[in-house]
Amino acid sequence: MASDVERAIEAILMVADEPLPPDLLAQVLEVPTTRVVEVCQELATRYQVDDRGFVLVRVAGGYRYQSHPDLAPYVERFVLEGQTSRLSAAALETLAIVAYKQPVSRAQVSAIRGVNVDGVLRTLQHRGYVVEVGRDPGPGQAVLYGTTPLFLERLGLDSLVDLPALGQFVPGQEVVEALEQGLRSDDPPEAEAAHRGL
């Protein structure tokens, strides 16, 4: 029978999207860091013994799950074939907003597009076109996003200055703000956490 600490560590590592330092896990679970390290090692061994297709490794100072190196050929096929190889119109619009309005928060992008953009932003981050570039100094300290050198490279641009000028048909700042405001007032506090359930 697995212990509670063991199961809790599995659960937390499963939903984390970056390596978790053992002292963070220790803090959350209210156990000594040494215990966390011990349990993680036991789990890693257990997965190996059970011949699982994933491994628990310590990387960049933290623990995380990743696919077993043996199975890289399958994962590669999945990456190459199983993923759509084009950005959807929605994703392109999101990327365009980040490009032209950076640094910009998720809530701002969401307000402009009128839909939740969490999933799209995550995809763009995974693809290396968008990164976190800082935090809003205001209350809430929202994460701010910007584009990467890879993005410029793929578009054949030297720098952001070379993005095509928006021209005279762009609605003025006040129109954009009114629009953002309107969308926000429709659904204000939930917008950010909207994807988190009913």
Next chain:
Amino acid sequence: MASDVERAIEAILMVADEPLPPDLLAQVLEVPTTRVVEVCQELATRYQVDDRGFVLVRVAGGYRYQSHPDLAPYVERFVLEGQTSRLSAAALETLAIVAYKQPVSRAQVSAIRGVNVDGVLRTLQHRGYVVEVGRDPGPGQAVLYGTTPLFLERLGLDSLVDLPALGQFVPGQEVVEALEQGLRSDDPPEAEAAHRGL
């Protein structure tokens, strides 16, 4: 000893960021879809038997790993942004009508609820639970609405077929009688009887 298909599925699910449909896995692994479904069920059972802190579930038409519900208290301590924003009763009732009657027009939803549902529908669209799915071929060509995969995900359902049968919510005889009684313009039978008795 775990089979290669089994291990490959584990590896691929580990790097996926959304539920993976079995036919996509079947295509990548070059095995029949039925085999994928079989293996996933076996894996899910195995994790349960081994008392792991995560589960393999089928949701919104695909497979994914998620934390075991038992461990929600621990995971929630870690997932800081996990604040759920609940939908209002009005929004939830509207969502239920769309879910069960889709494709359905705004006017139809409105008729059932007895109120204007424009604002509520807009909120549900904004949150990604409801989308326009087409237009009524009849005169007026009303926009028709349906639910999204995100809606299924939030409810933990694999498909619309898994919605609880609507029949079970049809009010029982005692409610029907109470309502009938309430709308009856004559004296209630009991009162009448009492009257006569005197």
Next chain:
Amino acid sequence: MTTMAYEVATPVFAGPFDLLLHLILREEVEIWEVSLAGIVDAYLAEMQRLEQLDLDVATEFLLIAATLVELKTRRLLPGSDGIDVDEELSLWEERDLLLARLLECKTFKDAAAALLRLAAAAERSHPRRAGMEERFLALTPDLLEGVTPERLRGAFLRAIAPKPVPRVDLDHVAPLRVSVGDAVDELADELPRVGRITFRRLTAGVAQRLEVIVRFLAVLELFKQGLVDLHQGQRFGDISIVWLGPTGAIALDRELVDSYEG
């Protein structure tokens, strides 16, 4: 954005069916005490509390109120022979229609509660969203293939273009300013002078069904306050209204008078 106000913002009742369901089912335990009169009274009282109703909702509330009042009237007014069978049938039809709608509303209310329970259970699990490991990132297809700076600009312009805001066009609705309160005031001014009048004549110049209903509610209000007497020669015949109140200015019990505007 005036259209944003179109959600009913009452704390408890999301609509007229909601309210009616509550009023009827609340009495479930003492079923012999359920009386239509009680429900009508509670319904009208609840309507008074609702401020800022939009026209659609107000109309819906009123139509239901009117149906209830119609049902109630049959008990209030002296019943006699000579029942008009057609009228009788259409009243039963309306009652059954209302019943059917209440049942449907209740069905989805309970379904919604079940969905909420499902969602609450699903919320206890959190999905893995970690995504691709670095070593595979280089393999991922270039999603930006074929995307030119010009296309990006186009996408941005599309994204920020003002979206058409769904707007309820009310231009076709004649401006109505009906409130039961105003109607009561009007009648309290008019009736002492005429003394006796039929309801048909009282509403002869009124084209809108809504206004007729409002006047009807106003008459019932005066009846409740003992200021008028109502007579009906035969069931569903013309109703004659007789003023019982004083002839001078009168103090109306405004507390009881519904005061919203359409």
